[in-house]
Amino acid sequence: MDDNIQINNVAIGQRMREERCKLGLSQEELAEIIGLSNYYIGQLERGERQMSLPTLVKISKCLHVSLDYLVLGNNLCAVDSVKESSDIYISSSNKDTELENLLKKCSPEELELFKKLMKTVLPYI
Numbered sequence: 001m002d003d004n005i006q007i008n009n010v011a012i013g014q015r016m017r018e019e020r021c022k023l024g025l026s027q028e029e030l031a032e033i034i035g036l037s038n039y040y041i042g043q044l045e046r047g048e049r050q051m052s053l054p055t056l057v058k059i060s061k062c063l064h065v066s067l068d069y070l071v072l073g074n075n076l077c078a079v080d081s082v083k084e085s086s087d088i089y090i091s092s093s094n095k096d097t098e099l100e101n102l103l104k105k106c107s108p109e110e111l112e113l114f115k116k117l118m119k120t121v122l123p124y125i
Contacts, residue, residue, distance in 0.1 A: 007071065010047030015070055017045040019063040023119045033120065034058040064122070 020030050027045070031038040036055070043049040044059075051059070060070045068074045106114060 005072070007050070008047075009044075009050050011073060012071060013045040013047040015065075015073060016059060016063065019065050019070075020045075023063065024116050025119065029120060030059075030062065033062050 020027070025033075026038075027041045028038040031041045034055070035058075040049065044051055056067065056070065060067050063070070066074075103111065103114070
């Protein structure tokens with residue numbers, strides 16, 4: 001075990017920004033979800049501030065990444081890969097669900113809006 005681990009706030013901020021952008025969230029949206037100011041989120045993403053552990057946990061949950069990845073860049077345990085597959089996918093036996101039927105009726109623009117809404121709502125669940 002390496003006792004000389006250095007915390008690189010700039011690298012943490014870069015990973016944070018990358019993951020936020022992958023989810024299609026603005027700094028304002030991320031800030032609203034986790035109860036912080038968008039100015040503070042900007043400071044974190046630029047590596048200008050060091051966040052508390054509770055804030056780090058909120059951000060990792062919201063962005064669906066492990067603390068290990070966010071802090072050290074280790075991608076050994078992505079949050080989504082830890083979940084049971086039954087939690088992630090609709091089983092094939094339930095193909096005619098109400099949700100699927102509604103999605104089939106959506107235009108491409110409506111589907112994009114739905115994806116953005118889901119990405120925004122998931123951290124609250």
